């Protein structure tokens with residue numbers, strides 16, 4: 001059993017660990033995470049501020065070269081990184097490799113920083129006057145991340161923040177922090193100077209110090225909605241710019257004209273992949289018209305073929321949940337759904353796979369809003385089916401939901417699909433695509449309680465979030481062109 005270190009100046013910094021990290025497939029404690037005191041956090045931030053003074057002035061070619069090398073190193077180390085993720089998160093190795101690939105997209109996008117940081121220039125806006133714009137780094141960014149994507153979400157933030165000349169302090173989830181340690185070492189190997197990227201382990205108390213500390217300029221947060229709301233309020237009250245992405249309840253609408261085999265496959269993949277512990281997981285299937293009677297048997301027959309098991313067993317379709325407490329909480333929703341009179345078509349809470357935190361797939365039909373099975377983000381392998389009469393009922397249901405992260409429609413009618421993309425109050429929409437996570441050249445963000453702040457994550461909005469704009473107005477007058485004139489300058 002080991003202590004999971006901080007990484008400062010690319011070197012492991014050991015400290016006594018107190019928070020247990022589990023292998024969710026076995027239930028064993030495999031390590032402990034230290035929780036730093038305030039003086040330690042102060043020192044880390046002071047080091048980051050020193051590094052920011054030089055890194056913010058590094059050349060674009062220096063940063064590009066480091067990012068290209070980092071991309072190469074992450075590709076080379078994919079299997080090692082995937083194993084670290086699976087050992088602490090529990091997801092399958094294939095899923096972990098997929099997460100790495102989606103995170104890597106952001107490094108590749110950031111490699112184009114010469115294009116991304118181009119300013120604009122307007123000659124002769126008035127006689128002899130030119131204007132140009134530029135964007136400068138914000139300074140020191142604190143990146144605070146959730147357990148469910150221990151490498152992808154840190155890369156969402158870090159790639160663009162570093163590319164734009166910021167220094168990053170990453171506070172990873174205390175549940176699966178080891179992969180961040182390796183990423184920090186790979187960054188050092190890629191040539192990132194000391195102090196530019198730090199992994200600061202810790203818990204909520206560590207986050208709260210970062211939120212209020214005057215040495216931090218910007219906060220990028222991804223996690224659950226109550227914490228995202230708290231993070232956004234606290235950081236902005238302390239005068240920082242902040243983006244805080246929260247939880248989700250993602251609906252997949254299935255229209256009567258949809259190919260129901262395609263829709264059933266999609267519901268299985270998006271509902272139970274990674275044991276449902278994805279912020280873009282489908283948790284509600286909205287069956288329109290008579291679809292429910294035809295679709296539920298198709299989902300059920302596929303469900304019965306799923307294999308639940310350790311993430312490092314290639315036969316497993318999905319692995320365990322993150323902790324025993326979370327598994328029990330998820331199981332509680334299924335028991336409550338039964339008490340609420342809903343049809344529990346499949347109850348995976350009875351699966352017995354030893355001491356690991358496993359739960360089999362659960363399917364609950366005829367769920368209604370106003371009950372925990374519908375209202376809460378369950379974050380487990382539990383799919384709810386809500387039956388509605390019409391397309392308009394489906395849209396009304398989605399728009400009344402406080403979350404607005406992702407949604408999808410399954411139909412063969414382009415006109416319905418087009419209306420759907422305009423009608424729903426949700427940030428990311430799939431048309432016959434159940435998990436519409438945007439590619440890295442677009443930005444990721446939900447609406448309503450799924451995002452606090454206006455800036456979406458990564459892509460163009462990420463570049464804007466990590467930079468401040470300057471506009472320079474220039475004139476080189478000859479002495480003969482100079483005169484006293486106290487009027488407000490105009491371009492006429």
Ligand code: NAD
Pocket residue numbers: 144145146147148149153171172173174202203204205207208222223224225227228230245246247248278279377379405446450
């Ligand atoms: P979490 O909110 O419990 O933790 C996220 C981070 O916040 C961790 O680093 C944790 O140490 C810290 N934290 C926890 N409680 C805190 C508190 N009271 N004060 C300050 N900091 C605190 O989330 P989680 O359980 O690790 O992750 C799962 C959640 O994240 C789900 O709700 C999921 O939907 C959401 N998520 C959202 C997105 C998105 O893009 N919208 C992506 C991934 C995950």
